[in-house]
Amino acid sequence: MHVRPATSSDLEGLVDLCLQARAESGVGRQLCSDDRDELREQLAVLGSVDGGTVLVATCDDELAGLVLCRTMGPGLMSRAVVLSLDAVYVRPQWRRRGLGHAMLQAAAELAEDAGAGDVYAAPLPGSRGMQRFLARLGFAPAGGHRVVATSALLRRLALDVPAPGRRSSVRGIEDLIERRRRARQRVVGDDDAPRQAGASMSMQVRRAVHSRRPSSSATSTS
Structure with missing residues (x-):
């Protein structure tokens, strides 16, 4: 040895x-x-x-x-x-x-x-x-x-730590959900307006027809 x-x-x-x-x-x-x-x-x-x-x-x-x-x-x-x-x-x-x-x-x-x-x-x-x-x-x-592998570390850093001036991925998802919710509300509101207008017009027509229809008590015989 x-x-x-x-x-x-x-x-x-x-x-x-x-x-x-x-x-x-x-x-x-x-x-x-x-x-x-x-x-x-x-x-x-x-x-x-x-x-x-x-x-x-x-x-x-x-x-x-x-x-x-x-x-x-x-x-x-x-x-x-x-x-x-x-x-x-x-x-x-x-x-x-x-x-x-x-x-x-x-x-x-x-x-x-x-x-x-x-x-x-x-x-x-x-x-x-x-x-x-x-x-x-x-x-x-x-x-x-x-x-840790360098490539894995870079991926985790990109996901876990937002870069300066850039919102985190979680915040970005929350903002996207909020924007979609507001967009759906606007679409629903726009769809309701024509239906409400149509309902109001239909009621006015019925009232006009009813007011012009001759009453049964006003009929005359020759």
């Missing part, structure tokens, strides 16, 4: 480890890409940027685990320096052999050398074994993450 910084010759094996971790986690693209070329490029960049480190663990000359980490800070809003463990993964067949301890020992030494006051870890969702492992080593909850 040996833990060391990754070299260029480890790149293809690291890609295999990342794809295996992705398949096991079930979170898909939230963890990493499934494109080998893209993964190869990302791993190479992480290992070359300032503060980025890729550690590998080998057992019997086989890549058995990896740690992807970055030293961050100080920044504009904080003077703190921290080590972020972006990924910690051990192949299933090499677990429970102390490999995780050895890799985190190497990561902790990196943090100490960089002057990092804290070490942050982002275990894979649903990885209860890793959660328990980190808890035993003193890792405590520091916050929660939620995720």
Whole structure:
């Protein structure tokens, strides 16, 4: 068992480890890409940027685990320096052999050398074994993450939060119902007017005919 910084010759094996971790986690693209070329490029960049480190663990000359980490800070809003463990993964067949301890020992030494006051870890969702492992080593909850697809977020924002100067969808529906109600009232009123006028005219005609009709008491005989 040996833990060391990754070299260029480890790149293809690291890609295999990342794809295996992705398949096991079930979170898909939230963890990493499934494109080998893209993964190869990302791993190479992480290992070359300032503060980025890729550690590998080998057992019997086989890549058995990896740690992807970055030293961050100080920044504009904080003077703190921290080590972020972006990924910690051990192949299933090499677990429970102390490999995780050895890799985190190497990561902790990196943090100490960089002057990092804290070490942050982002275990894979649903990885209860890793959660328990980190808890035993003193890792405590520091916050929660939620995720939403960008397209879904934009749709919900358009529905739930009206843009400035634009009425909400609920208000728009209420206004439409009110306009239709008023339109029906106007139509009903216009239809009643001819009927009322016709009824008045009919009554006047009947009265005129009745007044001109000769009375039975006024008939004469020749």
